[in-house]
Structures are given as structure tokens and as C-alpha cells.
Amino acid sequence: MPYKPPLLFQAPGQWQSTKTESTGLPPGQQLVLMFATPYLTSWGNKKENYVLQQIYQWANITLALVTIHLSEYSLFEVTCEHDFKAFQYTLQGYGFAALYNHGCIPLYEGTYTLQYIPKGSHKVILSAGTYHYFYMISDTFLSTPTSIDPHIDAQNQYTEKGKNNSVVTRLPMDHRVKDLIRRLLELPGNEPEVPFTTISIITKLNRHYYRQINNMVGEPKPIDFRAWVNTFLANNMDISVRQLIQKIKQDFSMEATTLRNYWIKSGHKKDSPRASFKKLRFEYALYLIAVENLSSKQAQEQLGFKNHSNFVEEFNNYFGYPPNQIDKFLIR
Template sequence: MNKKILTQAHKLFTDDGIHDTFLDDVKIYTTSKYDPLSPFIYDVCLILVLQGKKIGHLGDNKLIYDSKNYLVVPTTLPLECETYASKEEPFIGLIISIDKKVMYEIIDNISKKEFIDSKKNSLGVFSDNVNNKIEELTFNLLEILQSKEESTILGTSILKELFYRVAVGNNSKFLYKMFLNNNKEAKIARALKIIHTECESNLNIATLARQEDMSVASFHTHFKQITSHTPLQYIKKIRLTKGKDLIAKQHYQVIDAAYEMGYDSASQFSRDFKNYFGYPPKEVKPTI
């Protein structure tokens, strides 16, 4: 991203953290220190990095998103992310929620693309190159975010064009698949939403598959292609990540977080937690 963009961005924050803007769907995230590999849950969003770099891991897959590459997460997914930043060059990124209705409209009206089924396009997240159009729209977005009036009047049209540019990007084939209701990818996306909403429940994989008119075998195959995990591995990962948030952000006791996330035993929760994060839940540091 160019210097004009960074100049506009610096007007929107004064310190590290996640900052709201005049548009509900747009937030700016900044940090001036390196963050080691940590789990995050992304929910249908576009991430534009203005400065610095993140490396996201989904299973054995690695995605780099920086000032030259944006990240698109077309379904709810957990990523393990590493953030590269320093006081001299802080990480600055825009997190933009993708309006599903707007994206459906764009994909419905856009000239049809050929969908090529390959391993390259099966993962439920992708990065793409920042081109001149994306840079121009990023600058325009940051400029209107300085004003509530301009954000209210112009924000929707700028975001719609931004989503369009993403939809015609070089790596956007998977985005199309996610938004075509009868595709296997779209079916898995709906199942993922249920898992994230009801992860503490006793979810039944056969029931999830049946709800999308899929066989259990097909559900397992496509689920792993998109998330890099089996359904049961994925559910455990989401429970542990949300359990960690309960302890850190809402100051839950370990036993309460375990039961809240559907565990019958706090000791089992602690074992799974340590296996996943590398340290026991009692060592989680609360955040204010």
C-alpha cells in the first residue's frame, strides 16, 4: 500500500488494538509488537493489510497476507495467525465484514466464470493480489471514514465496488462456490455456521450431513478439503478457542469455561487445552 493510504489510516487510531469506524462493517486493527502463532476465528470477511504482515495457518496450509496480498475468508473459519510488527513499522489492517446479500447480488449479476475443481481451490480461505483498483478503493474508503456524514452516504457504494473487485480477482473461484447454494462448498459453509453457533451442544455429524442432503462420507471429504480438519477435530478446536476467550475476556474459571463449552469434565478440557495451546488453561492471562 502506498504512503497516501498510510497517511489516511494513521488518522483513524492513536494506539494498538481493534478500533471501530463510522461504518459498522469496517474495523481497523493495529499492533506495534510481534504476535506469535495464536488462534483466531474469522467470520466471512476481507482483510486488507496496509502495513506489516500476517501469516495464517489452516492445517498444513500457509497463507501470507500483507500490503501486496489481501485475504478473503468466505465462511466462518479458525486460523492460527502470526503477526509481524514493530514500533518502527506497526501492523495496520482493515477488517471488513462481507455483506452476504451484496455478494450474492454481485455474483448473480457478474459474467459467469468457469469453475475448475482442483485442490488449489478447495480450501475455505484464499489470498489475492492487491491491484491498482483495490489500492484506489482502499484510499477512498479510508478518506470517507474520516467523516460520519461521508461514511453514511458513500460507504455502501465503496464497499460494494470493493466486493466486486474481490469477486473478479484471480483467485476468486472458491468465493463463487461458497455463494452458490447447491454447491458442496456452500453446504459445508452452512454446516460451519451451525457448528460455530452451537459448538457447545452435542452436535451429530450424521445430522449435519443429512440437513445438507449429503452422505456422511461426502460430508467428511468436503469438510476436510475446506477446513483441513475432520468435523470432530474442528468442533474440538472451536470449543477450545472459545473456551480460552471465556477465560481471558470474560474471566471465567476453568471449570465454568469447560462446562460452558459442552465438556463433561474440566480435567478433559484442561488436557485438550494443553495439547492444543501448549500450556494449561490456568495460565491464560486475562485481558481487560
């Protein structure tokens, strides 16, 4: 019997009647975990929206490559039937998840964390587009005695607060992390060595995480500029755009022109750093209003906008509707 995914994705309420489930890959799927079982949940008049989970389960290890494709702004639920700790990597896209009884998880491209996921119903809000996530669960590696690996103690201290209704700080996916995940994605299907190679890669990802925890303070110039900036943005969502830019310029010892050039080289060819950061803040404002049920005034204050009228006007310019009319573009 196929392994049941740890996370069960639900179609937005108004599309529930169109929801279908299957075990095939959608046309044009780019990322494929060759040795995994696909679980496809689709909805919409033409099944144009879907969540594909490619699940691999062996012994006490679970790996999942998740692709979400949406044709419109969507808010949907994700059900977790039991508690677990998982490494969660955002490979592509920017969005937000509301972890039940914990708070907001910023799902920013190039960032990851080891997060405690409680049993219950969680929420995800995303704009139209394609998103790729990878997560892995392994009780064995997450409970290794500290006498065997001293780095484990750092993990215990760093993630224990996850059980106390907290969201853990995110880390940048550096070149080492990306290379190890790439190796997982390139493993062939139905080969006898897959389980053992998988264990080896997971162990390396696990140890690298602990090293990053120990070294994340005092590294002002990491190799992957984009991943570092996205991590900083994810961990500082409530400060103003001006403060964000000042902090980044200070940490990297660069002027505004240099920051802009680095930003363009890292893949943001259409928008300046200021414009990109501003977009993410309005996406976060939508999350606060739609998911956490804040008023537009409360969202404005939390995001540090001084004038409510200006906030409403800019929100309207970005989404095409004011904060009190989000149901005109958000499917939920």
C-alpha cells in the first residue's frame, strides 16, 4: 500500500467540489524524484491548479519534493495528522505558511530551517505561479546522541523552542546545501543503492545545518548573496524597507549602487532591491489580513507604515483592490 504523505493539502473551499486525486505526474513537471511515489491533488475547472507531492519512505526516513502550481492568489489548508520535526527547504518562490498555534513561516526562496510541525490544520497563502519545496523527516538522525555528534546539542537548543509555539529562524541554502539536494534529485529510480546513498546525503545535510547554526553569527559576506538576503528578509519581516536596505548595506559594506548591481546579478533583473522588498512586504500584509485576521490599520502598524491612507493606497496599487476587498482576488 502506498505511503500516506505526512502533509495533506486541501483545495481552497470554493474549489472543493472540483478536487481530484491521483498518483501521476502533471504534464511538463520539471523536478522529479525518480525513486519516489507521486501524489497529485488538482482543482479548478480545467485542473489548472495542483499540488504534487513526490514521497519516498524507507525505514524511518521520509523525503518529499512538493510542487505547487496556482493560476490565482490562493489560501488553502494543509493538514498534519501527527507531530514531527522536518528540514524544510524552499527551492523556488516566495510565500507564507501559518503554522497552527505557532505563527508565520516565511517560505522564501533559497532559505531553510529545521522546524517542529505540530498536529493540526495549517494554512498556506501563495500568489499565482509555480513553487518547489523539499522536506525530510528522520527520527534517527534528529535523535543522535550528543556523545556521537557534538553538533546535535546545538540542534536541540536551537529547535526546542519549536515545541513552545515558536517559529525557528531560517538559514540560507548555501552552495553545499544546494549541491546535496541536487544529488538527491539526480538519484536513479529502483536502484538497490538508493536507500544507502539517501542516508549518506541526509546525514551530510544534517551536519551542515549544525555547522551553519554555529557559524551564522559573524559571517557578513557569505558566497550566495541572494540566499543570504532572502534569509535576512525572512527573519526580519516587520522592519521597514529603509531599515532592511540600511542593514544589508552595513553588513556587506556596500553602497546603494553596488547593492543594486549584486541584486540584479543574483536573478532579480526586473526590480530594484527597494521595489523587491516592498513587494514582499505587501504579500506579507495580505497574509496578516487574510490569515491572521488583522485589520488594515493593524497590518499597517505592524509593517511600520506611518500613514494608513498611504498604506491602503499602495496596497490597492499593488493588488488592484483595497484591503477590505481581498476576496475579489484571493481564492479561499
